[in-house]
Amino acid sequence: xxxxxxxxxxxxxxxxxxxxxxxxxxxxxxxxxxxxxxxxxxxxxxxxxxxxxxxxxxxxxxxxxxxxxxxxxxxxxxxxxxxxxxxxxxxxxxxxxxxxxxxxxxxxxxxxx
Numbered sequence: 604x605x606x607x608x609x610x611x612x613x614x615x616x617x618x619x620x621x622x623x624x625x626x627x628x629x630x631x632x633x634x635x636x637x638x639x640x641x642x643x644x645x646x647x648x649x650x651x652x653x654x655x656x657x658x659x660x661x662x663x664x665x666x667x668x669x670x671x672x673x674x675x676x677x678x679x680x681x682x683x684x685x686x687x688x689x690x691x692x693x694x695x696x697x698x699x700x701x702x703x704x705x706x707x708x709x710x711x712x713x714x715x716x
Contacts, residue, residue, distance in 0.1 A: 627647070628644065628647070630696070630700050631643050631644060631647055632644070633699055633700040634696075634700045662674055
């Protein structure tokens with residue numbers, strides 16, 4: 604049962620990453636003022652790096668002290684909260700930053716010489 608739950612969790616994270624990666628950075632660049640675009644991208648990269656660094660360290664400490672059930676419960680609660688906040692943010696994004704519903708721009712036709 605534990606192995607199945609871990610495999611399911613890994614699959615869910617993989618699907619989420621696959622959906623997030625192509626949309627996040629273009630959306631950040633659409634929202635950022637032109638002069639601050641680099642700083643917005645750096646802040647996003649820093650947030651991911653801090654999460655990838657602190658997450659395993661804190662999880663290891665919690666498991667070492669016998670708080671595995673609290674770790675799983677906290678992860679579920681925080682994931683649910685993140686989903687709710689992401690949905691609320693999506694409702695407030697300007698149309699220019701959320702171009703997923705618009706038709707892709709037409710590609711220019713190249714004429715043969």
